[in-house]
């Protein structure tokens with residue numbers, strides 16, 4: 001029964017929504033921890049937090065759940081996109097529904113793919129050297145060095161614009177796919193989605209910019 005549900009596009013949309021909302025929750029937690037980087041204490045609080053994250057067994061378990069959520073979200077997105085392409089009888093005939101969809105919704109697979117590329121580079125910079133190779137640097141030093149590079153900071157800023165676009169459609173669409181539509185609450189969820197998709201990437205984007213410009217103030 002469950003296997004059948006997830007073969008259909010409704011099941012896939014539900015799985016996209018649930019994993020997407022879980023990833024949104026992760027973004028809030030991740031940003032809250034990362035904001036410690038802005039504390040003017042030479043990285044003491046952030047390094048303590050980072051140490052806790054890498055040693056606490058409960059956090060290790062949540063990381064496995066997080067990786068699974070990313071995988072399911074990405075694989076389902078690819079399957080849905082292939083399924084939609086096949087379902088289109090003639091791709092050169094103008095699809096009328098296209099006229100009424102937003103730029104953010106039409107580009108979900110592209111913004112999602114680019115955020116994924118960002119994630120791979122991001123993990124290669126921070127997660128791989130510290131968790132897999134036990135780097136000599138503190139996590140704060142790695143972050144500081146990375147963001148003092150204009151290209152790396154520029155890359156993060158562009159990636160956060162793409163993340164805004166992805167969340168702009170994704171957040172409210174998740175509630176729609178779960179069938180949570182209501183005359184009073186849907187406009188509220190849409191507004192919440194807009195706020196979320198601007199504020200979260202803005203918070204993440206401020207961190208590299210802070211490190212980049214601070215190096216010139218000394």
Ligand code: HEM
Nearest residue numbers: 030034050053054122126127130131139143204205207208
């Ligand atoms: C300025 C922005 C960001 C900074 C400074 C930052 C920093 C970090 C650091 C230091 C780690 C390693 C944590 C550890 O191993 O202890 C990490 C891991 C990770 N980051 Fe980010 N991050 C940022 C933005 C993002 C964004 C936008 C995403 C998702 C789209 C993301 C997803 C992840 C994931 C999935 C991990 C691995 C899981 C984990 O270790 O918690 N990060 N990040």
